[in-house]
Amino acid sequence: MTTINKLRWGVLGTANIGRAAVNPAIQASTNGELVAVASRDLERARAFAAAAGIPKAYGSYEALLADPQVDAVYVPLPNKLHLEWTVRAARQKKHVLCEKPLAMTAAECVAMQRAADTNGVLLMEAFMYRFHPRTEDVVARVRAGAVGEVRVVRSAFTFRLTKLDNIRLDAALGGGSLMDVGCYCVNASRTLLGSEPTVAQAWATWGPTGVDTELTGTLRFPGGAVAHFDCALTLERREYCEVAGTTGSFAAEAAFLPGKGPAELVERRPFPDGRKEERHLTAGVDQYQRMVEHFARAALEGAPLRYPALEAARNMAAIEALYRSARNGGAPEPVAAIG
Ligand SMILES: NC(=O)c1ccc[n+]([C@@H]2O[C@H](COP(=O)([O-])OP(=O)(O)OC[C@H]3O[C@@H](n4cnc5c(N)ncnc54)[C@H](OP(=O)(O)O)[C@@H]3O)[C@@H](O)[C@H]2O)c1
CATH class of the missing domain: 3.40.50.720 (NAD(P)-binding Rossmann-like Domain)
Known part of the structure; x- marks a missing residue:
């Protein structure tokens, strides 16, 4: 055999x-x-x-x-x-x-x-960004209370799309800035807050093909914590995420696509020696390779899969509510609870 x-x-x-x-x-x-x-x-x-x-x-x-x-x-x-x-x-x-x-x-x-x-x-x-060791480290430290009670997540993912025949501009194929890059911000916000949003609010600019080319969104979580973000297919590249709690914060540039080189994390809190900020470097890896190796381990060896599709369903429930709000002039919309 x-x-x-x-x-x-x-x-x-x-x-x-x-x-x-x-x-x-x-x-x-x-x-x-x-x-x-x-x-x-x-x-x-x-x-x-x-x-x-x-x-x-x-x-x-x-x-x-x-x-x-x-x-x-x-x-x-x-x-x-x-x-x-x-x-x-x-x-x-x-x-x-x-x-x-x-x-x-x-x-x-x-x-x-x-x-x-x-x-x-x-x-x-x-x-794939969830498999980068910097992301894993921040999530673990936030869970362990490193920034106190998390109250705000602030993130952005924007870039300028120049090719007009791109799938991202095709409404019938599921294009749009929230679907393409804002989904990362929603995912990171839910992950860092460790709970599901209950209310969503968003404002969008709709392009000539009917997709949102720019969108700014806010998600309200149980207990009043808030995530706010913007995403766009029309702005120069910006990509960051910050999680702020009662005793400190973490912030990262290139939060979703750090490449294969060292990835920097800024930790802000009053350190015992008087410093207010510390910068950490995570060694470079290929986050895509870590993702596919994780998936293959689960398939070959029965190792637990970190993210079942139900996790994705919760992300989509928030995205759907953001779109409803954006189409409704920014009115608050409830986020459907999943499973
Ligand atoms: N995780 C990440 O870092 C990341 C980055 C970029 C994109 N994505 C995701 O990956 C997916 C693909 O994005 P992409 O930018 O790589 O797309 P893309 O280059 O446009 O490729 C899409 C492929 O789908 C196939 N296809 C089937 N029906 C099609 C249709 N009606 N119109 C166009 N293509 C069609 C085509 O392959 P054939 O013609 O060969 O069949 C095409 O090469 C999206 O879901 C996007 O959100 C993820």
């Missing part, structure tokens, strides 16, 4: 994020191998496979899902297609690592989790 000790991955689509970050992370991982890529266009799949050293190329996503030598799929398709292809992959008994945001709504996330459970496979949303 052969022991399978590497997860055999396939990727659906020739997406930029696959090419630039996740596919190479799977190829570099200690417990995975990238065995196949599928595209809607066979020639594109072949060219992509040849350039990336992927053994097999398929001309349809169905064909890849029918390959018994694929154990898991990575889904970096446009947001609107996450539900369909995750469910179809689960029915073919493939584990699924699906890009963020996991789906268009919380209800879709719940349906995807159900499909995974019914078919005995794993499903996780690919929020």
